[in-house]
Each structure stands twice: as structure tokens, then as C-alpha cells.
Amino acid sequence: MLLSKSFIPILKNNPSEAKIKSHQLMLRVGMMKQASAGIYSWLPLGFKVMKKIEEIVRQEQNKIGAQEILMPTIQSSEIWKESGRYEDYGEEMLRIKDRQNREMLYGPTNEEQVTEIFRSSLKSYKSLPQLLYHIQWKFRDEIRPRFGIMRGREFYMKDAYSFDISDEEAFYSYNKFFLSYLRTFKRLSLTAIPMAADTGPIGGNLSHEFIILAETGESKIFTDKRIFDLNTNETELEKNSLEQMRKKYEQYYSVTDEKFNKDEFEKVVSEENRLITKGIEVGHIFYFGDKYSKAMGASVDLPGGKKDFVKMGSYGIGVSRLVGAIIEAKYDDKNEIMKWPLSVAPYDIALVPMINKNDTSALDKAININKELIKNNIDSLIDDTEENFSSKIKKMNLIGVPYQIIIGKSSEGDLLEFKEIGKETQNLSLTKIIETIKKQKNSN
Ligand code: ATP
Ligand code: MG
Helix, strand or coil: CEHHHCCCCCCCCCCCCCCCHHHHHHHHCCCEEEEECCEEEECHHHHHHHHHHHHHHHHHHHHCCCEECCCCCEEEHHHHHHHCHHHHCHHHCEEEECCCCCEEEECCCCHHHHHHHHHCCCCEHHHCCEEEEEEEEEECCCCCCECHHHECCEEEEEEEEEEECCHHHHHHHHHHHHHHHHHHHHHCCCCEEEEECCCHHHCCCEEEEEEEECCCCCEEEEEEHHHHHCCCCCCCCCHHHHHHHHHHHHCCCEEEHHHCCHHHHHHHCCHHHEEEEEEEEEEEEEEEECHHHHHHCCEEECCCCCEEECEEEEEEEEHHHHHHHHHHHHCECCCCECCCCCCCCCCCEEEEECCECCECHHHHHHHHHHHHHHHCCCCEEECCCCCCHHHHHHHHHHHCCCEEEEECCCCCCCEEEEEECCCCEEEEEHHHHHHHHHHHHHCC
């Protein structure tokens, strides 16, 4: 892609209305644009990143055997009246009337909708377990939408739902999602820590929030540092291994402020391991048993001829919030340098030729290099503008494409000036550069 033809409206300075670095950067490099309070249009750069995050989330859901569906954004109030949440949800729910005067709503979450789908389709324990998910826009009329897409009113969420025959089986499903979340955030190059959490309006008795550390986060957290050293790479999708994996995390005190208890914290965590800080909630999983299935009559036939309500859990990931969360984790705002993890970068590599009116040989060279890159499925952004070199580099450092090739007038021969943002420049052949990037891509 040629920069001159791309829709990347860059601002000279940080917009004054943005208070945190992700909001600043997203406006600065034109990743999104506010449409109205808490509602955003996604422009090419931001949209590419979000779609890549979505795809990683999807792959990790599929890996644990969850099946993708798509439920509508607009729901009927009827099912919410059955669960009792039509009243309870309060002012955060956007309520709409259609032309027949029917009460509709823009879904803030989908427990009711998915329970309705389940109860009208499956009747036997033999069909269990079922893990269903969708990735869809949500609307919550947040009292204080802020920090850009971090706390929007309209936002993009992956929400999954599990249906099981017993508590024991349901915990197994819960643990599958627990593992899948750890894997997902790792592929996004984030360290997300599972923390015991309150269940809030979803209800229920077992719940974890997945939180990444950030000074600008809205969740206060209290944790035993040692939890950061844990790893889950080799965990199998088998009942016992998953249970042990969750126990490994749960052995360390790690909670958000709703669950915080000072005496307990000081009793179980030695002083040198205590960490009190702030974080961003990027995912939240809940087990709530038959809360919805009972209220809405979602039951299955059991082996002995009896019936029982299915045991359910729900599992959310804030896909649009993750775009901001990755920026909070990776953007060095003092030096104005962003580096996207390659797994979600808007482009794999930036080509920066030095150009002036009389001499476009460096641009020609960039275009030739790009032909090779395309053959190898490497997506590049070529700065074909005639700006001076240092402003070109400044701009690319803000956009955050992780790799750069700098093509000077004098660059001849086979070796190219190759740079990974934040590291030293190397002289490498194009073949070697392609190999490096492909290897990095495959490792994710
Ligand atoms: P929060 O505590 O941040 O308000 P929540 O607990 O209400 O979030 P959940 O119902 O657990 O949110 O939703 C699942 C995920 O959706 C959250 O972990 C978060 O990543 C994301 N999310 C929730 N609300 C918003 C929002 N207003 N804007 C962007 N993402 C959101
Ligand atoms: Mg939550």
C-alpha cells in the first residue's frame, strides 16, 4: 500500500481531548473517529488491527471446540422479561420501540438470546456439552463513556456460552475457556492475569477477570507477583490437566478491589511479593449454573428419564477494547514510538525510500522489493511521499509497523538497511528479511 493513497489521516500533535495514551495515539494516526459519545467509526488502520485480534480470538475459541454462531444486535424484550433482567439491567440498556410498538433492545450481552436458541433446539443430555460463541457489537449506555474505544457505548465483544449436564462438567468447560484466554492474550503479546472477581449483574458464583497491568486501567488490583511467572504452554485439553492449571493460578492471591480483603492479603502474601496496582479488564468469565436455564425453562432429558436444567457459563473478551489495551502496553509515549506485535500489526513492514523530485530511484527500488514481499504474503506500507527523512521515520514510528526497510539513494547491492522498531539497524539481504518475518509470523 502506498502511503499517499492510503486513508491514514495523521495529526501533527496529540489531540487535547484524549487523556490516555491509547486514545491519543488512535486519534493521532487516524485509527478511528468518534461518531457520537462513546460511538466510533473504525478507519483502515484501526480496523485492520481489530480484525487481526478478532481472528486470533476466533482461532483460540475454535481450538477448544467452541462453535461460532452469529446472534443479532437487536433483541426482543420478551426473553429479557423471562429472565427478569429487563427491569434489572437499568439505564445501561438501550431500549427501542419498533413500528408495531414492540419493545426491542440493542443487546448489551446475550445470555437470554443464546438460552432461547438452546432450549428450542436441544433436548437431550447426549448433545452436551455445547460451547457456542459469537463476535458481535454490543451496546451499553455507559454513564461515563471515556478513553476512546476503551470504554465505549458501542463496542465489539466475543461472548461464548457453555451448556453442561452437571457442575463438574461445567467446570471442565469453564477451565477450557480459562486456558483459551491465557493462550489468546499470549498470542496478542499481552500478560493477562486471571483474578478472582465478583459476578455483578450476570450473577453466579465462580468468576475470573483477565487483567493486564496499566497505570491508566480502571480496575484496582491486589496480587502476588509470582503469578506473573506462570506459564501454560503445555497444558492439555483434558479434565485433570485443566483443573491443575487453574489451581496453579489460584494458589496465588490475585483479586480486584470488589474482592479485596486487607487482612487476608497481608496474611497470605509476604511483603516482598505484594503488588498493588491498576489494570485493564480485557476478559471476564462466569459460571452461573442454572440461573438463566431455570428462569427460561432450558432443560434436557437425563439418562434415567428425569429432566434437569442445563448448567451454563458465559465468557467475554473485549475485542475492540483490546486494540487500546495493546497500545497501553506497547506505546512509549515519551519517545512517541509504537510497536505493534507482528500478530496484529496493521502492516508487517514499512518501506521508507528517500525521494526527491529529480530522483525516484529509491521509490522504484521499494516498489520492486514490494513485489517480492507480496509473493511471500508480507503486507507492506510504502512511504512514497516527498517529506524529509526524519519526519518519515517519525511518522512510521507512530504508526508502529514493527519492521522497516530504509532505502537511501546510495543503497546499492544486495544488502538492505533493515530495522525492527526499537532495535539496531542491520544490513540484510531481502531473502533473509523475508525469512525473518515469515519465521516470526509462523511462531504465532
Ligand atoms: P467493565 O468492568 O470494564 O465495565 P464489565 O465487567 O461490565 O466491564 P463484561 O460484562 O464482563 O464487562 O464484558 C466482557 C468484556 O467486554 C470486558 O471484560 C471488557 O473487556 C469488554 N467491555 C465491557 N464493557 C465495555 C465497554 N464499555 N467498552 C469496551 N469494552 C467493554
Ligand atoms: Mg466484567
